[in-house]
Amino acid sequence: MIYGYNTYLTSHPVNDRLVDYERHFSQQLDNARSQEVQKSPLFEAKYRPIIFIGHSFGGILISLALVTSKSHLSRKHLLESTHAVLLFGTPFRGLHTVELEYMIQDLLSEDNCYESRLNILRKLGKDYDSEWRKRLLENFPHIWEGRKVVSFYETVATPTVSKSTTTSTYERAGPSVKMVEPTSARLFLPNEEKVPVPENHSNMVKFMIPSDRTYETVTNHTTV
Numbered sequence: 757m758i759y760g761y762n763t764y765l766t767s768h769p770v771n772d773r774l775v776d777y778e779r780h781f782s783q784q785l786d787n788a789r790s791q792e793v794q795k796s797p798l799f800e801a802k803y804r805p806i807i808f809i810g811h812s813f814g815g816i817l818i819s820l821a822l823v824t825s826k827s828h829l830s831r832k833h834l835l836e837s838t839h840a841v842l843l844f845g846t847p848f849r850g851l852h853t854v855e856l857e858y859m860i861q862d863l864l865s866e867d868n869c870y871e872s873r874l875n876i877l878r879k880l881g882k883d884y885d886s887e888w889r890k891r892l893l894e895n896f897p898h899i900w901e902g903r904k905v906v907s908f909y910e911t912v913a914t915p916t917v918s919k920s921t922t923t924s925t926y927e928r929a930g931p932s933v934k935m936v937e938p939t940s941a942r943l944f945l946p947n948e949e950k951v952p953v954p955e956n957h958s959n960m961v962k963f964m965i966p967s968d969r970t971y972e973t974v975t976n977h978t979t980v
Contacts, residue, residue: 757784757785757788759781759784759785761780761781761813761817773875774876774888777813777817778821778824781817781821782821782824782834785821785834786830786831789833789834803833803836803837804837805837806837806839807839807840807841808838808840808842809842809978810842810843811843811845811960811961812844812845812846812936812957815844815845815846815848816880816892818841818843819841819843819846819892819896819899820891820892822838822841823892823895826895826898838903839904841904841905842908842977842978843905843906843941844960845908845910845941845957845960846907846936846941847880847935847936847940848889848941848942849889849940850880850881850882850883850936851880851881851882851940852882852916852934852936853878853880854881855918856877856917857874857878857881859919860873860877882940900943900947900948901947902947903947904947904949905947905949906948906950906951906973906977907941907942908941908951908952908953908970908973909936909938909941909950909951910934910935910936910941910952910955910956911952912954912955912956912959913932913933913934913956914928914933914934914935914957914958915929915930915931915932916928916930916931916933917929918930932956935956935957938950938952949977951973953970955970
């Protein structure tokens with residue numbers, strides 16, 4: 757199953773909240789598992805091993821979904837079936853959002869439809885003391901116990917967004933920063949494997965050739 761969500765910041769804005777993304781992802785995942793059971797009505801089909809791979813906000817969604825399934829009787833099988841989780845640049849302790857927030861605030865002066873995007877960005881930021889972050893950090897030892905956890909972190913800085921003085925549009929032409937610091941991408945669990953990726957935040961999940969070393973690491977960890 758491949759899951760995608762609306763990641764647009766400056767086009768196609770929606771009024772989704774963080775909890776809406778998590779609920780939608782959990783439901784789609786549950787739907788996919790139910791379809792498997794319908795095709796193969798065996799008890800084991802519902803508990804076939806799951807390997808999650810998530811990048812950035814996607815890793816947050818995976819983690820929130822597993823924490824929710826822990827206490828959700830009808831979805832507890834999702835957590836129980838999880839064999840491994842591979843997380844790329846997931847900002848558990850915050851994402852660098854300063855320039856992105858400036859961009860959205862600038863757009864808000866023209867159209868308030870971007871406000872929900874700004875709220876989500878702020879909740880993902882380094883300085884925001886969010887409830888979802890507390891919830892995850894408190895539950896990590898329980899949901900990851902006995903499972904393979906691999907945390908990939910970027911080692912190359914990413915160009916930030918800046919407004920062009922000639923076109924008045926935003927481009928990734930600003931100073932480069934690490935969008936997610938290694939300490940933010942790591943879980944600090946005894947069973948966690950930590951893997952540095954010599955790419956920036958955007959490119960760390962773009963594998964051009966099968967011999968890419970990070971891709972080889974992924975295939976090595978996704979063998980059940």
